[in-house]
Amino acid sequence: MKFLSQLISGISLGSIYSLIALGYTMVYGIAKMLNFAHGDVIMIGAFVVYTACVTGGLSPVLGVLLAIVACTILGVVIERLAYKPLRSAASLAVLITAIGVSYFLQNMALLVFGSDTKQFSSVVSLEPVVLADGNLTITGETIVTIVVSLIIMVALYLFVNRSKPGKAMLAVSEDKGAAQLMGINVNGMIALTFAIGSALAAIAGALLCSAYPALSPYTGAMPGIKAFVAAVFGGIGSIPGAMVGGILLGIIENLSKGYISSQLSDAIVFAVLILVLLIRPTGIMGKKINEKV
Secondary structure, three states: HHHHHHHHHHHHHHHHHHHHHHHHHHHHHHHHHOOHHHHHHHHHHHHHHHHHHOOOOOOOOOOHHHHHHHHHHHHHHHHHHHHHOOOOHHHHHHHHHHHHHHHHHHHHHHHOOOOEEEEOOOOOOOOOOOEEHOEEEHHHHHHHHHHHHHHHHHHHHHHHHOOOHHHHHHHHHHHHHHHHHHOOOOOHHHHHHHHHHHHHHHHHHHHHHHHHOEEOOOOHHHHHHHHHHHHHHOOOOOOHHHHHOOOOHHHHHHHHHHHHOOOHHHHHHHHHHHHHHHHOOOOOOOOOOOOOO
């Protein structure tokens, strides 16, 4: 039962990584940039939920909805102020800017909320499920996290591939110039991508802090890095790849903690990533892109 318990916990953790990775993979897939401030948007979303529920006395559902709105606006503002002016700049300039935005959000949180770690109350009220004559307990947070992540992944996949705005986003991903000539608002599509990714970050922040109830200005840093690893692992730019990569990453991390060493679990995760990229450089579900010379 220990293995099954570790496996379920790994899937739950991996589902959170998947939600965060979806933001990375969408922004890279559409705008061809890496938003390393994405992990800190998770932290801001969790603080909005904490403030709304603890200070404002709102219900967890309203707190999460408020966080989604706040993070969506924040994502669009970040894109407009920090990334839009660098649309034609070198990728290194965009990367440095993303790191700068990340530190700005962390320090802003330090000033507003302080450096002490807050005790986060779970937004999930579902009772745990006990199986196998009491030998296996699945928490409500685990069930909700897995179900919500699957629903969001399917909905996002259908939105991108079936809806008119989603097809416009795919056109921008293929060729911004040609998409603009066809009448597509390229800037609007990129802003929409940031908005969706940031909204998912708010949900991920609420679920992450519900499962691991500690909140500080640095809460989103490591999950953000691991989610980026998950996006690369699954094939950055692929929505199903982000989901698969996140779940596999969570399982590997949890099994490493349970059976090898909790101190070496992060090293094992990155070692597996290196191994996968040596065998398949585009990731598990990534597509090889042939460049014309």
